Amino acid sequence: MLEYALVTGASSGIGLEFARLFAGKGVNLILVARREEALVKLSEELTREFDIRVSIYSTDLSDVSNSNAVYQFCANNGLNVKYLVNNAGFGLAAPFFSIPLTNEVQMINLNVSSLVALTKLFGKDMVDRGEGKILNVASTAAFQPGPNWAVYFATKAFVLSFSQALWAELRGTGVTLTTLCPGPTSSEFGAVSGGDKLAFFDSRLPNAKQVALFGFKSMMRGKRLAIHGFKNKFTSLVLVPITPRELLLRVLLWMLK
Template sequence: MNTTHPKHSKKTALITGAASGIGYQLACLFAADDYNLVLVDKNGIKLAEIAEKFQSKFEIFVKDIVKDLSISTSPEEIFTELQQANIKINVLVNNAGFGTYGLFNQTDLTAELEMLQVNLVCLTHLTKLFLKDMVKQGEGRILNVSSAAAFQPGPLMAVYFATKAYILSFSEAIANELEGTGVTVTVLCPGSTESAFHQRTGMADSKMLKSKRMMDAQTVAEMGYRGLMKGKIIVIPGFINKLLTKIVRFVPRKMVTKIVRSMQEEK
C-alpha cells in the first residue's frame, strides 16, 4: 500500500527483508519514532498488510516494494523507483538475508549463488546507491545486519558464515571512511535468533540450536536500533555472544572451526 506522498518534515527509513523477523521488528521501531517507511520484501501479501497496519496505527507514509533481491537488477530498480517518486532515504537498513545448511560439496549451487546475491551483492549495491546522496546531504545512517557467525568459519554453513564475515568487514571499513561526513554505519551481529530462518535452512535440529536459548527478534532489533541511533559501529546483542566473539580471537582457528562444526551437527 502506498499512501499520500510523505511530508518533508519526516525522515524515511528503507528496510529490506521487512515482512518478518528482525526486519519487521525494526520497521515497528522506526514507525513508532515517526519515520516514514519504504519496506522491501518478496512477500507482497505480508508487506501490504504491514503497510496498511502502520498507516492506520502510526499515521506515517509507507511505501511497499515487492522485490526478489536475489535478482541482480533489483537494487537499481528500487533506487530508480524512489528517485522517480522523489523519496529521499535518510536511513538504509540492509536486513534481508538467508542461509543454506549442509556439506559444501553437497549443497545446492543455485541456492548459494542466490544467497551471495542477497546477503552480499545486494547489500553492497544498495549501500553504494544510497550512500552518495547521504554524504552529499551531510547526514544519514546505515544499518547492516550481519551475525555473530561473522567472527569465525562455519562448517556446514560455509558460504553463509563467509557472507556475514564480509558484511562485518565491509561495514567497519566504510564506517572508518565516513568519519566526519555526518553519515554513520552500524553493523548488527546477533547470535541465534528466534525466527523462521533455522527451519528454512534445515538446521533446526543442530546441537547449537538445541543447546541454547535463542534471543527473540524484538530484543535483537531494539538493541540494533539503539546502537544505530547512537552511531555505534558494532552491536552484538547478549553478553554470551559478546564474550564468544572475543574468546575466538585467542583460540587457534583450527580449534575454533572444529568446535563450530561440532555445534552445527545434528544432535
C-alpha cells in the same frame, strides 16, 4: 522534505521489527522483500497505528539489478531515504558439496552483492546531503569460519569487514554505519536455513523484537559494532580470537553438524 527509512527483509523477523520501531518514532517507511502480501499486511498495520506513510516494494534482491530498481523507485517517487537497514538475508545449513550452487549464488547475491549495491546507491546520496544512518545486518557468524554453513558464514564475514571499512571512510561525513551482529535468534531464519535442527536453536533464543531494538538503538547512537547479548559478545571478541584455529574448526564442525 519527508524522511524515510528503507528496510529490506521487512516481511518477517528482525526486519519486520525494525519497521515497527521506525513507525513508532514517526518515521515514514519503504518496506522491501519478496512476499508482497506480508508487506501489505504490515503496511496496513503501521498506517492504522501511526501517522506515517508506508511504501512497499516487492522484489527479489538476489537479482542484484533489483537493488537499482529499488533505488529508482525511491528517486522517482521523491522518497528521501535517511535511514537504510540492509537486513534481508538467508543461510543454508548443510555440507558444502550437498548444496546446489544456484542456491549459494543466490545467497551471495542477496547477503553480499545487493547489500553493497544498496549501500552504494543510498549511501552516496546521504554523503552528498551530509546526513544519514545505515545499518548492515551481519551475524556472530562473521567472526569465524562455519563448517557446514561455509558460504553463509563467509557472506557475513564479508558484511562485517566491508561495513567496518566503510564506517571508517564515513567518519566526518555526517553519515554513520552500524554493523549489527545477532547471534541465533528466533525468526523464520532457523526454518529457512535448516539450522533449527541444531541444539543451540532452542526455545530460549532471543526474539526478533529484542534484537531489532538493540540494533535500532545502536544505529541511532551511530555505533560502529553492535553484537547482541553478552555471551555472543564474549564469544566473538574474546573466546574465538584466542582459540587455536584448528581446534576452533573441529569444535565448530561438531557443533554445527
